[in-house]
Amino acid sequence: MRPTEILMDEHRVIERVLDALIDIATEAQRQQRLDAQAAGDALEFFRIFADTVHHGKEEAHLFPAMEAKGFPRQGGPTGVMMMEHEEGRGHVRAMAEVISAAAQGDPQALQRFRDHAFHFAQLLRAHIQKEDQCLFSMADESFNAEEQRRLTEAFERAESVEIEAGLRERGLALAAALTTGRGTVPVR
Ligand SMILES: [Fe+2]
Numbered sequence: 001m002r003p004t005e006i007l008m009d010e011h012r013v014i015e016r017v018l019d020a021l022i023d024i025a026t027e028a029q030r031q032q033r034l035d036a037q038a039a040g041d042a043l044e045f046f047r048i049f050a051d052t053v054h055h056g057k058e059e060a061h062l063f064p065a066m067e068a069k070g071f072p073r074q075g076g077p078t079g080v081m082m083m084e085h086e087e088g089r090g091h092v093r094a095m096a097e098v099i100s101a102a103a104q105g106d107p108q109a110l111q112r113f114r115d116h117a118f119h120f121a122q123l124l125r126a127h128i129q130k131e132d133q134c135l136f137s138m139a140d141e142s143f144n145a146e147e148q149r150r151l152t153e154a155f156e157r158a159e160s161v162e163i164e165a166g167l168r169e170r171g172l173a174l175a176a177a178l179t180t181g182r183g184t185v186p187v188r
């Protein structure tokens, strides 16, 4: 499997949990109360799977490999992707800050959770589209077969050594729980 195919598969999981997050935020507005457990699980998924496992591989391995091929970070495509990852972390932090107040029905906290959930989903969906349709093709074209193989190995090493063991599985279990019975396509 090419390294970009591994990342694209992870994008599909992330998109389904974004659907679940929008569902949680919409339901909270309707009920005037946030489901703290579901919201906390969704944020945990975005922290561990979307950020640590997925963005971790992009930032530590894919982007540096592209930069070594001459793509500039400053003002270049990987620099823009890094900035968007950081912007996403800001939305996740902002949602986490208001979970308990929103779970008590505080209208401002509910509004804030909803706004950040929608902006985060919009940001990450557009980000994923840019990577799938543009950045990953540039990566595929610039690496030869040996470089692709080395990058896939680096991804495997990242998940077995650099990233805390079991994080991927924990993320996938959260995704499966969050997407089951929500009317969205569940992660299996
Ligand atoms: Fe990314």
Ligand SMILES: [Fe+2]
Pocket: 007, 011, 054, 058, 128, 131
């Ligand atoms: Fe990505």
